[in-house]
Amino acid sequence: MAEFTETGAERPRRSCLYMPGTNARAHEKAKTLPADVLIFDLEDSVAPDAKEAARDQVCAAIAAGGFGRREIVVRVNAMDTPWAEADLRAAAASGAHGVVLPKVTGPDDVRAAGDLLDAEGAGARLWAMMETARAVLAAPEIAAAHGRLAHFTMGLEDLAKELRAEVEGQRTAMLYALERTLLAARAHGLGAIDAVYPDFSDDAGFAAACAQGRGLGFDGKQVIHPRQIAPANAAFAPSAAAVSEAKRIIAAFAAATAKGEHVATLDGRMVEALHAAEARRVVDFADAIAALQTA
Numbered sequence: 001m002a003e004f005t006e007t008g009a010e011r012p013r014r015s016c017l018y019m020p021g022t023n024a025r026a027h028e029k030a031k032t033l034p035a036d037v038l039i040f041d042l043e044d045s046v047a048p049d050a051k052e053a054a055r056d057q058v059c060a061a062i063a064a065g066g067f068g069r070r071e072i073v074v075r076v077n078a079m080d081t082p083w084a085e086a087d088l089r090a091a092a093a094s095g096a097h098g099v100v101l102p103k104v105t106g107p108d109d110v111r112a113a114g115d116l117l118d119a120e121g122a123g124a125r126l127w128a129m130m131e132t133a134r135a136v137l138a139a140p141e142i143a144a145a146h147g148r149l150a151h152f153t154m155g156l157e158d159l160a161k162e163l164r165a166e167v168e169g170q171r172t173a174m175l176y177a178l179e180r181t182l183l184a185a186r187a188h189g190l191g192a193i194d195a196v197y198p199d200f201s202d203d204a205g206f207a208a209a210c211a212q213g214r215g216l217g218f219d220g221k222q223v224i225h226p227r228q229i230a231p232a233n234a235a236f237a238p239s240a241a242a243v244s245e246a247k248r249i250i251a252a253f254a255a256a257t258a259k260g261e262h263v264a265t266l267d268g269r270m271v272e273a274l275h276a277a278e279a280r281r282v283v284d285f286a287d288a289i290a291a292l293q294t295a
């Protein structure tokens with residue numbers, strides 16, 4: 001499958017939609033939904049006696065195609081299950097862009113999955129789910145475990161259960177895990193996707209969770225229902241005002257450098273190279289989103 005090369009900017013991953021591997025209706029419907037990423041799930045949403053059938057069904061759906069520019073990702077079963085190896089081989093052969101590895105417990109899981117994908121000659125990048133206490137504590141080592149690793153995804157349902165934490169709207173009990181994972185991701189050049197918000201009827205709660213995740217630095221949100229896609233896309237995209245402000249920053253800094261200066265003033269604020277670089281990232285990201293929409 002083709003890489004996202006329209007602008008050279010990072011591919012948008014504002015909304016990553018899960019679909020149970022056995023839900024053909026969801027797979028079909030996803031072709032019409034504005035999710036940036038589609039995650040075909042072979043793990044928690046598939047019953048143990050349906051694992052093999054789900055694997056075949058997901059590979060057939062990916063082979064049949066029709067998903068446009070959406071990024072195609074398969075969530076396999078965890079490395080300590082009897083299904084992991086066959087799932088990884090099937091995902092590698094399917095041509096999926098990515099593989100989500102759940103219940104990671106340390107760097108060895110990621111190394112083993114990455115080596116297996118290497119041996120299969122897969123194009124898929126690895127996404128490691130951070131949803132165990134051991135994974136969060138080992139985040140820096142996991143982030144450096146394998147060159148194929150591209151993203152961390154937060155799994156707060158499992159983590160909260162293990163910690164016996166109570167997660168309220170502000171996610172206070174989860175902040176350390178969120179921030180530690182994000183720090184490790186950025187320190188190693190990885191993407192980072194925030195956790196699902198299971199109550200898909202709670203629009204206000206979902207919007208607040210998206211705003212918080214965006215503010216913490218996450219690239220997007222894992223979502224479980226079509227209703228969550230548009231709000232996630234909006235929350236994790238730069239606003240029109242932010243894009244025009246970024247263009248003004250770029251212009252102000254360019255005018256300064258044209259005069260041989262390395263610092264500019266805009267609306268009474270200092271603008272340095274780092275501000276211009278961040279503004280360029282915002283504009284490139286907005287262009288990448290626009291490129292997706294013209295698909």
Ligand code: COA
Pocket residue numbers: 017018019020025026027029030041044045196224225226
């Ligand atoms: N992907 C694609 N389409 C979906 C969808 C999903 N994840 N969830 C719901 N839809 C579709 C339904 O098929 C329905 O479309 P249709 O009427 O055109 O057939 C429409 O959206 C409305 O669905 P709704 O009736 O509100 O939801 P539901 O009761 O059918 O399903 C869930 C609710 C939670 C079971 C379902 O959203 C789901 O399975 N989500 C993903 C779960 C998952 O993968 N979990 C693992 C990761 S945490």
Ligand code: MG
Pocket residue numbers: 044102131155157158
């Ligand atoms: Mg889970």
